[in-house]
Amino acid sequence: MTVRTGFGLFLTARVVSWAGSTVTAVALPVLLYQRTGSASLSGLLTALEALPYLVLGLPAGALADRWDRRRTMTWCSWSSAVLIAAIPAASALGLLTTAQLLLTGPAVSAVFVFFDAAAFGALATLVGRDGLARATGRMMSASTLIGLLGPSAAGVLVASLAPPTAITLDALSYAAAALLLAQLPLVPRTRARTGAPVRDTFADIAEGLRYIRRHPLIRPLTLLGIGNSFTEGAVVGLIVVTAVRTFGMAPDDERIGLFWAAAALGALAAATALPRLQKTVPLGWITLGGLAANTVFLACWAASPGLVTGLAALACWQSANALVSLNGIVIRQQITPEHLQGRVNTTARMIAWGGQPLGAAVSGLLADAAGVRTALLTACLGALLSLSAGLATPLRRREVTTEREVNTEKDNHAARAQH
Known part of the structure; x- marks a missing residue:
């Protein structure tokens, strides 16, 4: 598999995941406000989603440098798929609670910290140092396009399908991304040391x-x-x-x-x-x-x-x-x-x-x-x-x-x- 193919898989996985996450970014706060009508809880959700990177950023970076990056990204994607899918599943069973909505956002954010740490190294391996600028530019362009078009489409989906059903699409996007990431041409890494003091x-x-x-x-x-x-x-x-x-x-x-x-x-x-x-x-x-x-x-x-x-x-x-x-x-x-x-x-x-x-x-x-x-x-x-x-x-x-x-x-x- 060529470098171009490897980066193509990586970019496709990120685009699929970004598109799905756009739906949840709109649907989750809408669903929470529908249930509670509380501005305090809406603010709390955003606060909780921001905390994991602040708490886990440094240790996640150190651990991701020791772990196998392809496996880390794949399992993080599967974990996020399960966490997101639990919302529509609980809603269908009549078991959905406000606490679950408040905890799902930060849980997915915590998983993302480890994914992000592994992705930095994976991208450099896939495209090489000389290709980083161009690869990053392509990823930013794709992310910006999704940021412009995705929220409006997500708003229509949330209004027409109901928030729990719309969130299902995000779970499917994480699963699809996991399948793509599992195929990345990344050689399992040999660690120089098993653990740093x-x-x-x-x-x-x-x-x-x-x-x-x-x-x-x-x-x-x-x-x-x-x-x-x-x-x-x-x-x-x-x-x-x-x-x-x-x-x-x-x-x-x-x-x-x-x-x-x-x-x-x-x-x-x-x-x-x-x-x-x-x-x-x-x-x-x-x-x-x-x-x-x-x-x-x-x-x-x-x-x-x-x-x-x-x-x-x-x-x-x-x-x-x-x-x-x-x-x-x-x-x-x-x-x-x-x-x-x-x-x-x-x-x-x-x-x-x-x-x-x-x-x-x-x-x-x-x-x-x-x-x-x-x-x-x-x-x-x-x-x-x-x-x-x-x-x-x-x-x-x-x-x-x-x-x-x-x-x-x-x-x-x-x-x-x-x-």
Whole structure:
């Protein structure tokens, strides 16, 4: 089997799984809100789904480097299929509970952490280092297309089939992905060691943390991401609640999928604009400007009087939110030395995403106590606090990190490591 065929199988499996997951992304919160009518529980679901990556990211990365990657991805896909299929099965038997809905999301997210860790290494093996950029670009294009078209189609499916039945499609997609992944041309890996001492694992994690803490650019970009992710948790956790209470939709209205599609369009706009912005605008200003725009467009989303203006505000907010996240990710990848890439990027992602579960939980409680608009306007404080803190850091300066400065930073760190 050729490299092209192997990557084709991998990409097909991911596309099938992404398409199925889009259905559950719409159907699960709709089903929960239909059963409970609670904004607090809607926010709690989003918070719980965000927690596994924060808790399991570091150990999952270490374990996935020792395990057989094809087997790990295959079994993770089968596990997700079983977890998802349990929802329509319980519904058909009259046994479905709110607790099951709240636990299924984080359980699938926990499995995904291990899948994701294995997938990073598997992709590099399938396409080689030289093919990573092109392969990643193709995957991002496919993911973006699904993000644009999938939610609207999912909204129609949820409205016409009922949420439990629609979720069945996601279970089938995981099963199909598992069958495809089992055929990947990945040679079973021979481990150089059967297990690393716990103290060595902690030492590796500590080294990544020290690098983030000491770096004058990566440290503020990472910490400012907390406020950015706080607003993300609030918005995503209340999408269904906002659709029902602000725009007067039924919980199973097929138009609800348009909100996820608008968010995907905003993320695509940010990804498209970022390369040009990084060539013409100081890197710190991109983050600070994104945080300012996040605040403005989140307020517009909270105050939108109608569906069209709401979709436009949501797309603009997501573009600003994604711009902050992507700018931090790209800068970390450019500056961080090769031997620290995994630890620094994983650790920084976990720190920056730390605000998401808090934002989802707090906004859900506020929406029930004081209304959706109040909850969303309060969430603006997350971006405002990050913006205020960012103005007191080197990010406000005009200097741009050039390629020469990036290479100098890498050389300096390598020299310090040798000594």
